[in-house]
Amino acid sequence: MAQGAALGCLTIASLVVARWGGPAVLGEYALLRVLPWLTGVIASAGLPVASTFFLAARTGSDPRLRPTLLTLALAGSAVGLLAWAVAVPLLHRLFFPDLSPGLLLLAGLTVATQLFTVWGKACCQGQADMLGANIVIVGEELLFLPAYWLVSHAGLHGITAVVVAMVGGGAAATALSVGRLAATGFFTGRAAPSLRLAREVVVFGARAQLGNLLWLVNLRLDFLILDALAGPAVLGIYAVASKFAELMRLPATAANYVLYPRFARAERVDTDAEVRRLLPRALALTALATPVLALAATIALPLLYGQAFRGAVLPACVLLVGLAVEGASAVASAYLWGIGRPGANSFAMGLGVVVTVALDLVLIPHHGAMGAAASSSAAYLATSAVLVGLTYRFSSTGRVSTVVASRAEPL
Structure with missing residues (x-):
């Protein structure tokens, strides 16, 4: 809420x-x-x-x-x-x-x-x-x-x-x-x-923030390139499309926000079992919401923002394709942070950046907002696939890397 x-x-x-x-x-x-x-x-x-x-x-x-x-x-x-x-x-x-x-x-x-x-x-x-x-x-x-x-x-x-x-x-x-x-x-x-605690916080935060920074590149690099190549007016239209499509992040962000500290507090065996139970449900939640939001975009964007923003409808629908798997990504990220594996999360985000940069440079100069939407959507799908794969790897019985010493020690 x-x-x-x-x-x-x-x-x-x-x-x-x-x-x-x-x-x-x-x-x-x-x-x-x-x-x-x-x-x-x-x-x-x-x-x-x-x-x-x-x-x-x-x-x-x-x-x-x-x-x-x-x-x-x-x-x-x-x-x-x-x-x-x-x-x-x-x-x-x-x-x-x-x-x-x-x-x-x-x-x-x-x-x-x-x-x-x-x-x-x-x-x-x-x-x-x-x-x-x-x-x-x-x-x-x-x-x-x-x-x-x-x-x-x-x-x-x-x-x-x-x-x-x-x-x-x-x-x-x-x-x-x-x-x-x-x-x-x-x-x-x-x-x-405490200087010792400060070092631990900075090391963990830097490893986790690398993933957040790469996630932001996936999310907003197209904003910068679009502004540089097409100007703020085109960016304004694309920003409307992006913000509408990110309605899909609403349930996903809520799940991540609650599960991250919950996973950090729980015993590892309980965390592993819970993430395997929640991943399919989170994926189904955002996948089923995709066609509903796509239909809403065609009606709501011109009505709310005016005819000048009608060009935002199609980019919003393209972005929704990539965000259809956002539920699984959010739960997987919460798990990897919660078990003290921020580097694994950053690795997945890094792959998404590679996809974003490559496709942005190819598609935006020729297709503008639609090119930005297509490259971001592809990056979201690639990132989610890696996050879910790593989560199943770490949470599977017999293949889990044991967290040693304090749960607060960055790994």
């Missing part, structure tokens, strides 16, 4: 930005949602995904863990802000030629707000505070809307209004996320951060 509400808020936000700003502004908004988040999680070495694992596993009882995670979050934010500031001239030249360097620098504040929001949500997840995680999931997307309404009625327009609203809404989301942690006692205690 929280994921659905958040997706509804994001859909409303994209619709409002599209109506008030047009396809070009919507395309820039799509990039500004991705690039600062990417900067933050890279600068923090995958801290959010590592925080969930370490808090859910036995290490979560160590009083030094929480101050260590907070220190890493602060350090990651500082590094991310500095990296964004240094990269502003390059970002202006490559992706945002219509934005002034000053406005682009202001957008960099969302590096810190997005990192702290996502980190707080991950800590709630690892502590089994699913109510808190759900509140942050919804608030993260909801708070942009009142911020955008306020700045628009204050006289700001176009991409300027979007950037200021993202900074204001992001700050509010950060306050909500950190406030929830404070309310659950996360910051209580006087233990000092």
Whole structure:
């Protein structure tokens, strides 16, 4: 329900930005949602995904863990802000030629707000505070809307209004996320951060974040190439198609979100049995939803966004083909992270990147949004096949690699 509400808020936000700003502004908004988040999680070495694992596993009882995670979050934010500031001239030249360097620098504040929001949500997840995680999931997307309404009625327009609203809404989301942690006692205690724990968190997070980064390349590389080759207007149309198709991720993301810390806490034999039971069910769930969403795309996209976005219908249907297996991918990823095998997950994502890059470079120059959709769909199918294969390999009796020492040790 929280994921659905958040997706509804994001859909409303994209619709409002599209109506008030047009396809070009919507395309820039799509990039500004991705690039600062990417900067933050890279600068923090995958801290959010590592925080969930370490808090859910036995290490979560160590009083030094929480101050260590907070220190890493602060350090990651500082590094991310500095990296964004240094990269502003390059970002202006490559992706945002219509934005002034000053406005682009202001957008960099969302590096810190997005990192702290996502980190707080991950800590709630690892502590089994699913109510808190759900509140942050919804608030993260909801708070942009009142911020955008306020700045628009204050006289700001176009991409300027979007950037200021993202900074204001992001700050509010950060306050909500950190406030929830404070309310659950996360910051209580006087233990000092641990250098040993910090190294373990960074190593695990880096291995897991490699997979997340490769997954993001699969998911958003077509955005960058499409923007560079066809311009923000075409990207805006494709962004609508992509966001609609990603409705398929709603049940899959929910399953991954709940199962990841659950697998990390459970005994290995129970985890192996449960993942083999859940994989076919998760696959059937998203496969059966595919034709329903394809039919909905033909009706909803022109109706909601206007005739200017009718070209988004066919790319959305093509993307849905690849996302039909998303349920199995989500459960498999949760399993591989939960048993301490983030490198295996990253391997599967790496194969998807190879498919994405090869097909994007071949198809996008000649087919635009349709080429981007076809390459992404093929990459989703390839990645899912590898993830499921690795999951069955590790979970099969007699072929499981035993996790030694602490469940929190990165393997």
